[in-house]
Amino acid sequence: MMAGFLDVVILVLMSVTAFSILRSRNLFSVVILSGIFSLLAASFYVLLAAVDVAFTEASVGAGISTLLMLATLAITHQKKEKQHINNPIMPIIVVLVTGAALVYGTLDMPLYGDINAPSNQYLIQRFIEQSGAEIGVPNIVTSILASYRGYDTLGETFVIFTAAIGVLTLLGRGRTGNKAEVKQITSLETDGEKE
Numbered sequence: 001m002m003a004g005f006l007d008v009v010i011l012v013l014m015s016v017t018a019f020s021i022l023r024s025r026n027l028f029s030v031v032i033l034s035g036i037f038s039l040l041a042a043s044f045y046v047l048l049a050a051v052d053v054a055f056t057e058a059s060v061g062a063g064i065s066t067l068l069m070l071a072t073l074a075i076t077h078q079k080k081e082k083q084h085i086n087n088p089i090m091p092i093i094v095v096l097v098t099g100a101a102l103v104y105g106t107l108d109m110p111l112y113g114d115i116n117a118p119s120n121q122y123l124i125q126r127f128i129e130q131s132g133a134e135i136g137v138p139n140i141v142t143s144i145l146a147s148y149r150g151y152d153t154l155g156e157t158f159v160i161f162t163a164a165i166g167v168l169t170l171l172g173r174g175r176t177g178n179k180a181e182v183k184q185i186t187s188l189e190t191d192g193e194k195e
Contacts, residue, residue: 006047014040031069038062052141056159 017037024030038061045054110117127144135143146160 007044010040010044010047014044027073028070031066031073034069035062035066038065 014037017033017040021030021033021037024033038057042054042058042062045051045057114120127140127148131140131143131148132138135147137143137146142160
């Protein structure tokens with residue numbers, strides 16, 4: 001009961017924030033509201049028990065993206081331009097038709113959390129039981145993102161790859177024996193050439 005109430009509260013706050021973003025004409029306000037929207041989305045993902053997605057949304061959406069947009073605003077000059085819309089009816093018609101098509105497309109979808117949904121029939125259980133043996137990665141989320149859904153989450157795959165390279169770089173920084181080995185090998189090679 002409480003989770004349902006929190007879902008509704010966060011969705012209402014997200015809707016109000018999105019509407020405020022649409023109505024705002026100040027770029028600084030839009031950036032701050034976008035960061036707030038990302039934090040609300042991260043909170044919603046936590047309620048959906050998708051903590052890894054929430055962490056990514058909070059760090060990338062609310063953190064780095066907001067920081068980059070604020071930095072961009074700081075180095076650019078804001079010019080106010082007046083927008084002239086000659087015929088406001090056509091954009092409204094396009095939005096209404098597109099929205100109706102999207103709503104019509106969702107009518108055929110299974111309900112959220114439906115046990116009879118195709119994804120709940122065999123995929124989830126298979127991922128939980130066999131991902132460690134099939135992929136060789138003990139973390140289920142990593143194996144799903146990097147292997148099973150690697151093509152449709154190519155951005156996530158790139159993030160995981162970059163993180164792995166970063167970790168390997170940090171782990172390799174503390175080694176000092178490599179330089180000594182290289183010096184020893186090169187000195188042996190030069191000694192062999194002299195003889």
